[in-house]
Amino acid sequence: MARRPAARARCERERADSGRRGHGRRLGQDLQVQKARLFSCDLLDRFASTYQIEIVTWAHPGERVHSTVVWAVVGQDRASVYVRSVRGQRGRWYRELLTNPEGEAVVAGERVSLRAVPVTSADEIERASTAFRQKYAREGPHLFAIVRPEVLAATLRLEPRSSIS
Numbered sequence: 001m002a003r004r005p006a007a008r009a010r011c012e013r014e015r016a017d018s019g020r021r022g023h024g025r026r027l028g029q030d031l032q033v034q035k036a037r038l039f040s041c042d043l044l045d046r047f048a049s050t051y052q053i054e055i056v057t058w059a060h061p062g063e064r065v066h067s068t069v070v071w072a073v074v075g076q077d078r079a080s081v082y083v084r085s086v087r088g089q090r091g092r093w094y095r096e097l098l099t100n101p102e103g104e105a106v107v108a109g110e111r112v113s114l115r116a117v118p119v120t121s122a123d124e125i126e127r128a129s130t131a132f133r134q135k136y137a138r139e140g141p142h143l144f145a146i147v148r149p150e151v152l153a154a155t156l157r158l159e160p161r162s163s164i165s
Contacts, residue, residue, distance in 0.1 A: 011041035011078060037159045038079050039112075046108040047081050048074040048135075054106035055083065057096035068093040071146060072105070072158070073131035082119070082128035085154040086145050094154050102161055113161040128155050 039047070047053070053072045058065050070093070072083050085091030097103055097116040105112045119125055129147045136143045145151070 011044070037162070039081060039158075039160055043107065043110075043112065044074055044078060044081070046110065047072050050108045053083075055093050055097075056104040056106065056111075057093045057100070058103075059096045059099050061100070066093060066096065071132065071136060072107075073128065073135050075127050075131050077127075080124075080127075081158040082131060083116075083156050083158060084128065084132070084146055084151060086151060088151040088154045091154060094156070097156060105158065114158045115161045116156040116158060119155040119157050124157075125152050125155050128157075 050072070052069050055068050055070050056065055057068070068091075070083050070085075072081060074081055085094035087094070089095070098118065101116045103114055103116060105114055119128065129152065132146050133143065136146070
C-alpha cells in the first residue's frame with residue numbers, strides 16, 4: 001500500500017521546512033547530520049506498509065550472514081523506524097546488531113543498508129511500543145509477545161548507513 005501523493009508531499013515538505021528552522025551555522029550542520037540519518041519518504045512508506053521485513057546480520061565482517069524475519073514499525077514522527085527482538089536480548093540478530101551495528105534489511109523486496117542504534121530512552125521505547133500496537137493490533141498473542149516488559153530493552157532504531165558518523 002503506497003502512501004497517497006499528498007502524504008508523501010507533506011513528508012518531503014516537512015523535511016525541507018526543518019532545514020529552514022533555526023539560525024546559525026552549527027544548527028544548520030546539525031540538521032544536515034540529522035537529515036542524513038533519515039530514510040527517504042518512499043522507503044518509510046514501505047517500512048510502514050510492509051507486514052514484516054527481513055533483517056540481515058553478521059557478527060563480524062567476513063563471517064556467515066544470518067537472515068531473520070521481524071516486524072518493523074515507523075514511529076508517529078514519520079521519521080524513526082523501530083524493530084524489537086521477540087526473544088529480548090537473547091535474540092541472535094539483536095546481539096549481532098549490537099556487536100556490529102551495520103546490517104541490512106529487505107523491505108518489500110528492496111535491500112537497504114542500515115545502522116542499528118539501541119533505544120535507551122523510556123519515552124522512545126514507549127513510542128515504539130505504541131507503533132507496534134497500532135500496526136499489529138489484530139495479532140493478539142503475537143502482539144503481546146513484542147510488547148512484554150522483558151523484551152522492551154531489545155528495541156533498536158534503524159537508520160540509513162552513511163558516511164556521516
